[in-house]
Amino acid sequence: MPELPEVEVTRRGIAPALLGARVRSVRLGKPLRWPLGADPATLVGSRVGDVTRRGKYLWLPLDAAGGLLLHLGMSGSLALLQSAPPHGPHDHFDLTTDRGTLRLNDPRRFGAVVWAPAIDANPAATLLARLGAEPFDPALTPAGFHAALQLRRAPIKAVLLAGDVVVGAGNIYACEALFQAGIHPALRADRISRPRAERLLGALRATLARALDLGGSTLRDFTDVHGMSGAYQTSAAVYGREGQACPRCGGAVRRVVQGQRSTFFCPVCQRR
DNA sequence: AGTTAAACCTGGTTGC
DNA sequence: TGCAACCAGGTTTAAC
Numbered sequence: 001m002p003e004l005p006e007v008e009v010t011r012r013g014i015a016p017a018l019l020g021a022r023v024r025s026v027r028l029g030k031p032l033r034w035p036l037g038a039d040p041a042t043l044v045g046s047r048v049g050d051v052t053r054r055g056k057y058l059w060l061p062l063d064a065a066g067g068l069l070l071h072l073g074m075s076g077s078l079a080l081l082q083s084a085p086p087h088g089p090h091d092h093f094d095l096t097t098d099r100g101t102l103r104l105n106d107p108r109r110f111g112a113v114v115w116a117p118a119i120d121a122n123p124a125a126t127l128l129a130r131l132g133a134e135p136f137d138p139a140l141t142p143a144g145f146h147a148a149l150q151l152r153r154a155p156i157k158a159v160l161l162a163g164d165v166v167v168g169a170g171n172i173y174a175c176e177a178l179f180q181a182g183i184h185p186a187l188r189a190d191r192i193s194r195p196r197a198e199r200l201l202g203a204l205r206a207t208l209a210r211a212l213d214l215g216g217s218t219l220r221d222f223t224d225v226h227g228m229s230g231a232y233q234t235s236a237a238v239y240g241r242e243g244q245a246c247p248r249c250g251g252a253v254r255r256v257v258q259g260q261r262s263t264f265f266c267p268v269c270q271r272r
Numbered sequence: 273a274g275t276t277a278a279a280c281c282t283g284g285t286t287g288c
Numbered sequence: 289t290g291c292a293a294c295c296a297g298g299t300t301t302a303a304c
Contacts (some may be wrong), residue, residue: 002297002298003297003298006297030281033280033298033299033300056298056299071298071299072297072298073280073281073297073298073299074281074296074297074298074299075281075282075297075298076297106281107281107282107283108280108281108282108283108296108298109280109281109282110280110281110298110299111298127299127300130299152274152275153274153275154275154276158275158276161298161299162299163298163299170297170298171296171297171298172297173297216297217297218297219296220283220284220296220297221296221297222297233297259275259276259277260276260277260278262295262296
């Protein structure tokens with residue numbers, strides 16, 4: 001599921017409700033990507049601070065008890081439950097507080113909940129270290145973006161997905177941003193001109209902002225903390241629309257595989 | 273060093 | 289209907 005918009009929608013859903021909440025108990029289900037790395041009992045009694053986001057990770061500070069780094073993987077979602085119903089087969093983490101239970105549901109278990117003493121201490125620091133710029137950070141300028149792309153020979157689609165230049169775009173929004181920018185997904189990143197890099201950065205920001213407005217995309221699993229689906233997927237121009245008409249030129253949307261992932265694009269509107 | 277496959281899992285959809 | 293093959297919002301890890 002979750003690319004930056006979905007993670008941010010999730011963060012906005014839980015942050016105000018959990019700020020200052022007192023942890024009552026922690027329940028672990030099946031193993032996630034990594035072990036928690038702490039005795040759940042040591043978290044009990046701590047207070048939740050302000051939940052922040054870095055890339056597709058959420059950081060949930062627990063004052064004296066360090067904090068939790070959360071990732072939703074491919075199929076994860078968080079719910080905030082006032083009275084927690086019995087857990088289902090894919091509920092793998094419960095953080096019960098005096099303000100409700102934060103529950104992670106993740107069928108594929110690519111997600112993670114990892115404890116760290118601080119966000120800049122391991123293992124959180126290592127996981128966050130390789131992340132690129134936040135897409136809405138004003139410090140990320142067209143010139144800086146272009147300069148970073150000049151160092152990469154991989155296809156621009158792969159570079160966007162790698163997230164080490166700019167974070168936030170996953171498979172849906174990388175495809176959509178490239179369509180909006182009129183750039184062919186197989187174009188080498190270092191062959192993108194300065195004006196086109198500027199256009200791509202604008203397209204990426206616009207795509208992510210629009211998805212955020214629509215509550216993200218729900219292909220199958222994703223819901224916000226109240227169980228609501230996102231709506232972006234119905235307005236996608238190319239993603240998931242192989243063979244359908246390009247909304248700009250009417251030609252057929254194509255699907256190719258790049259780096260083991262499907263890429264959707266319009267061969268007419270998107271140029272090398 | 274930098275790019276590309278393999279791996280982690282489950283479940284829904286497609287095709288024979 | 290049954291079953292195999294393929295596909296899916298990600299990213300670390302190992303291998304060219």
